[in-house]
Amino acid sequence: MFTTMLGKMSMIPPVPSRHRNAVATRQAILASARKHFARENYENVGLREIAGHAGVDPALVSRYFGSKEALFRETLRDDDEKDIMDGATRETLARHFAQLFLEKDDAPPGERDIHIERILILLHSIGSPKAGQIIHNAVQADILDPVSQELEGEDREMRAAMALAVLMGMGIMHNMLSIDTLECTPEEDARFEKRLTRIFAAALEPMDD
Amino acid sequence: MFTTMLGKMSMIPPVPSRHRNAVATRQAILASARKHFARENYENVGLREIAGHAGVDPALVSRYFGSKEALFRETLRDDDEKDIMDGATRETLARHFAQLFLEKDDAPPGERDIHIERILILLHSIGSPKAGQIIHNAVQADILDPVSQELEGEDREMRAAMALAVLMGMGIMHNMLSIDTLECTPEEDARFEKRLTRIFAAALEPMDD
DNA sequence: GACATATGTCACCAGTCGTTGACAAGTTCC
DNA sequence: GGAACTTGTCAACGACTGGTGACATATGTC
Numbered sequence: 001m002f003t004t005m006l007g008k009m010s011m012i013p014p015v016p017s018r019h020r021n022a023v024a025t026r027q028a029i030l031a032s033a034r035k036h037f038a039r040e041n042y043e044n045v046g047l048r049e050i051a052g053h054a055g056v057d058p059a060l061v062s063r064y065f066g067s068k069e070a071l072f073r074e075t076l077r078d079d080d081e082k083d084i085m086d087g088a089t090r091e092t093l094a095r096h097f098a099q100l101f102l103e104k105d106d107a108p109p110g111e112r113d114i115h116i117e118r119i120l121i122l123l124h125s126i127g128s129p130k131a132g133q134i135i136h137n138a139v140q141a142d143i144l145d146p147v148s149q150e151l152e153g154e155d156r157e158m159r160a161a162m163a164l165a166v167l168m169g170m171g172i173m174h175n176m177l178s179i180d181t182l183e184c185t186p187e188e189d190a191r192f193e194k195r196l197t198r199i200f201a202a203a204l205e206p207m208d209d
Numbered sequence: 210m211f212t213t214m215l216g217k218m219s220m221i222p223p224v225p226s227r228h229r230n231a232v233a234t235r236q237a238i239l240a241s242a243r244k245h246f247a248r249e250n251y252e253n254v255g256l257r258e259i260a261g262h263a264g265v266d267p268a269l270v271s272r273y274f275g276s277k278e279a280l281f282r283e284t285l286r287d288d289d290e291k292d293i294m295d296g297a298t299r300e301t302l303a304r305h306f307a308q309l310f311l312e313k314d315d316a317p318p319g320e321r322d323i324h325i326e327r328i329l330i331l332l333h334s335i336g337s338p339k340a341g342q343i344i345h346n347a348v349q350a351d352i353l354d355p356v357s358q359e360l361e362g363e364d365r366e367m368r369a370a371m372a373l374a375v376l377m378g379m380g381i382m383h384n385m386l387s388i389d390t391l392e393c394t395p396e397e398d399a400r401f402e403k404r405l406t407r408i409f410a411a412a413l414e415p416m417d418d
Numbered sequence: 419g420a421c422a423t424a425t426g427t428c429a430c431c432a433g434t435c436g437t438t439g440a441c442a443a444g445t446t447c448c
Numbered sequence: 449g450g451a452a453c454t455t456g457t458c459a460a461c462g463a464c465t466g467g468t469g470a471c472a473t474a475t476g477t478c
Contacts (some may be wrong), residue, residue, distance in 0.1 A: 043252035127250045129335040169378025181367040202407040206255040
């Protein structure tokens, strides 16, 4: 009743602050879904949870996106670019890779790179049968294909897949299992980075002999 | 009624073919749970499913193991050895690593190495909050600690963690995302193996410079 | 055979889930 | 002002889940 009164009195008339604004509501739901799917499993994230955190009625989620599965699929897509890693070169891949570790979990919400958020979504819901097919397609079409096209030499697909495997394994270790063998002395951290570079090079670089 | 008649007539008297046999029932439940948890998520495996596949009443699962969480924890433990990889040296780790890829999904059931089955259980239920803590403890105590103790030189924990990260990432690629860039020509397969060896060496071997 | 115990069976609970349909309230256009 | 449409609200459905207690049946012991 308070909101209706506020609406009638129209103290904030020109700003469509997401009241009766379909696209804003959709985006709010999508943002909340991304945040939750990046933290927990596909099955452990409920539509009511997503809606509640977005300040939206749970029914609207199904109505705007059709189903939870479709919402999850939408979550993995970018609004501006069409790919998770559009134009991903070896350098950008390495950069995302590094960011995956430099980012703290207590980073300011909404500030984390959207690429990283989507990788976390990928990782958390691997193993869910319903999300599995969606993830498979997204990984193949939005990561492996673009990255392998950026590579040169032989075994491009293989090298891209192995690099992604390394990235996923490290991401799981750090973000999901919370196993941090680094983050100790600066010397250890430097050695970790050096070793990481070598692993990544062994996966990605063309073989020279 | 048929089974009871059979029991009364005692055509097979000395063999307690798991009728009124607590330990056999427990093992049957545990085996079924391992099989299911190795294929699907923690949340997507129901106690009724486990019980049904084991030919057991669903109520017995809760009664024998207390809770689904405790059953999952038991699933990650070995009956004979106490560790997932007891006495795991660098060679055995590499062997498990190789097996993870050589094994086919259509392998005869019950024939797959129990170590591999447990790694698959680990991988599938990563991302499940309830299983996460259990998995974290199992990984730390049963994999990272023994492996790092087997290593020599500096940064033992770091190297073990990075090797496990590589193993997990590759396992996810192959067994869960079904992304097989190998398995083409024998030449490609050989190059894959060579590259894999280099990656693993970069993660595990002590740095020489 | 009678009892005590171990093992298995059954019905059911409380809760959550995704989804849907009926209805209310706001917006736009005539 | 009223019709047509959009957007949001509410309550409920059916299906599922993990878990529990009452009861039935078998086994072992005297």
